[in-house]
Amino acid sequence: MPQLNGGGGDDLGANDEMIPFKDEEDHEKIRESAFTESDLADLKSSLVNESEISQNSNSAVIRRGQQEDQRIYTDKREHLDDVPRHQDGGMYKAPYSGYPFLMLPEPYLPNGPVSPSSNKVSVVQQGMHPLTPLLPYDHFNPSPPHIPTDVSQKPGVHRHQSQEISGFYSLPQGQITPSMNWPNQPVYPLPSCGFRQSFSSSLQSSSSFPRFSHSLMLQSGMHPTGIPHPAIVPPSGKQEHDQFDRSIYTKSHAELKREKEPKKPVIKKPLNAFMLYMKEMRAKVIAECTLKESAAINQILGRRWHALTREEQAKYYELARKERQLHMQLYPSWSARDNYITLLTVPRRKKKCIRYLQRGRCASPHSSDGSAIDSSPSPVNHPPNPASPTSSPLPQSAKRSAHPPRLSLDFSRITTESAVRQPQ
DNA sequence: CCACCTTTGAAGGTT
DNA sequence: AACCTTCAAAGGTGG
Numbered sequence: 001m002p003q004l005n006g007g008g009g010d011d012l013g014a015n016d017e018m019i020p021f022k023d024e025e026d027h028e029k030i031r032e033s034a035f036t037e038s039d040l041a042d043l044k045s046s047l048v049n050e051s052e053i054s055q056n057s058n059s060a061v062i063r064r065g066q067q068e069d070q071r072i073y074t075d076k077r078e079h080l081d082d083v084p085r086h087q088d089g090g091m092y093k094a095p096y097s098g099y100p101f102l103m104l105p106e107p108y109l110p111n112g113p114v115s116p117s118s119n120k121v122s123v124v125q126q127g128m129h130p131l132t133p134l135l136p137y138d139h140f141n142p143s144p145p146h147i148p149t150d151v152s153q154k155p156g157v158h159r160h161q162s163q164e165i166s167g168f169y170s171l172p173q174g175q176i177t178p179s180m181n182w183p184n185q186p187v188y189p190l191p192s193c194g195f196r197q198s199f200s201s202s203l204q205s206s207s208s209f210p211r212f213s214h215s216l217m218l219q220s221g222m223h224p225t226g227i228p229h230p231a232i233v234p235p236s237g238k239q240e241h242d243q244f245d246r247s248i249y250t251k252s253h254a255e256l257k258r259e260k261e262p263k264k265p266v267i268k269k270p271l272n273a274f275m276l277y278m279k280e281m282r283a284k285v286i287a288e289c290t291l292k293e294s295a296a297i298n299q300i301l302g303r304r305w306h307a308l309t310r311e312e313q314a315k316y317y318e319l320a321r322k323e324r325q326l327h328m329q330l331y332p333s334w335s336a337r338d339n340y341i342t343l344l345t346v347p348r349r350k351k352k353c354i355r356y357l358q359r360g361r362c363a364s365p366h367s368s369d370g371s372a373i374d375s376s377p378s379p380v381n382h383p384p385n386p387a388s389p390t391s392s393p394l395p396q397s398a399k400r401s402a403h404p405p406r407l408s409l410d411f412s413r414i415t416t417e418s419a420v421r422q423p424q
Numbered sequence: 425c426c427a428c429c430t431t432t433g434a435a436g437g438t439t
Numbered sequence: 440a441a442c443c444t445t446c447a448a449a450g451g452t453g454g
Contacts, residue, residue, distance in 0.1 A: 269447045274432035278448065294449040295430040302431040320433080336435045340445060 231268045231327060267334050270327040273316035274305055 271279065278301050285297050285304075305313070327334070 269434075269445095271447060272433040275447055278431075282449070292449095293429080293451050295428085295451080297449075298429085298431040300431090305432070317433095324434080336446070337437085339447085340436085 231270065231330070232265045266339060267331055269336055269339065270323040271320060273313065273320040274302075276319050276323070277301065277305055277308075277313075277316045 278298065281301055281304065282294075282297055285300050286292065291297055291300075
């Protein structure tokens with residue numbers, strides 16, 4: 001919203017990378033002190049303090065490494081742009097387990113501590129769909145592609161189809177790019193003879209529908225093209241699936257199990273920059289301390305996020321932007337609202353509302369009591385999105401001062417001794 | 425078993 | 440325009 005230009009979400013932050021950073025010098029100074037003891041004390045946890053401090057020495061190295069990565073990334077992006085999109089992309093891997101187009105050349109993979117975290121393994125196979133080799137295997141069912149035929153239009157489509165992709169099946173080459181205002185070659189060109197075309201034809205064979213409903217078309221993590229996609233998750237384990245059939249909770253477990261099988265998969269939201277950062281860095285944080293609670297890890301990651309340089313953050317914003325871009329291309333009819341449960345089911349809504357009321361008012365989880373640590377904005381005084389022309393100089397967290405983090409996590413449950421893992 | 429916690433950012437809705 | 444609400448990931452925790 002505020003980060004990506006005022007143009008709105010569907011714009012996909014067209015110019016979010018065009019605005020130069022203004023207060024980089026200040027930011028650099030801030031960075032140096034980002035992990036001082038006083039700052040860490042804000043976490044109100046010796047655990048976190050120590051872990052953060054222990055990271056201090058590492059952080060410099062890490063950041064240097066990231067800057068290296070950034071350069072490599074930039075270089076490789078140019079390289080990627082030269083690679084025909086329809087070719088077998090076997091050489092690419094996914095550092096962020098994101099979407100196919102985001103899979104980056106191996107040299108871009110963080111050398112070390114990063115990715116092992118996730119079990120996600122990028123698999124390269126020949127003779128598959130151009131995107132398929134780039135997909136992390138834990139995201140999909142590797143069964144043969146299946147092109148659904150039931151593509152009845154989903155009512156109430158929220159995401160409007162932008163001019164650029166209005167012709168989902170007839171996108172002229174490069175049409176999307178100029179309007180996206182991307183500085184370089186199109187990241188997601190739609191070659192007339194490449195993926196997009198075969199994509200079109202296979203879809204057209206199913207129907208002449210202009211849009212399609214993911215909930216109807218997707219099976220077992222398969223994109224309508226037959227390409228498994230990380231954003232498509234089988235409706236298991238979590239709450240996502242209950243939006244499709246809330247009534248199952250009134251049935252027996254056996255029935256429930258049986259009915260779970262054919263459940264429609266859910267298309268997840270594309271990850272934002274911070275989520276991508278968390279995904280990449282979580283393992284590193286876990287490795288540096290024995291913390292396992294995601295809440296604690298996320299607090300640390302939040303601090304680290306603010307301590308990143310603009311360039312470092314920009315890397316993730318760029319990735320996130322591409323994720324959204326690809327997501328929108330893959331699921332033009334998808335809306336974030338599709339995954340809203342509270343608006344579809346009363347029970348959860350009630351519960352959440354109560355939860356917020358207990359904290360003072362019925363508001364966002366971000367709002368809450370404002371207890372605990374200094375939410376204040378991390379010292380980093382720059383807009384999270386480097387490109388938003390309308391961004392205030394304040395960091396997002398500062399702008400959201402009305403939503404101070406709760407940070408009520410009980411770190412006392414975690415001993416300091418166990419928190420910091422000795423270097424091996 | 426499942427909601428909660430915790431973070432930031434994006435999107436959609438409301439005022 | 441500004442604000443509000445929800446979801447995205449993750450895994451331990453507690454009801």
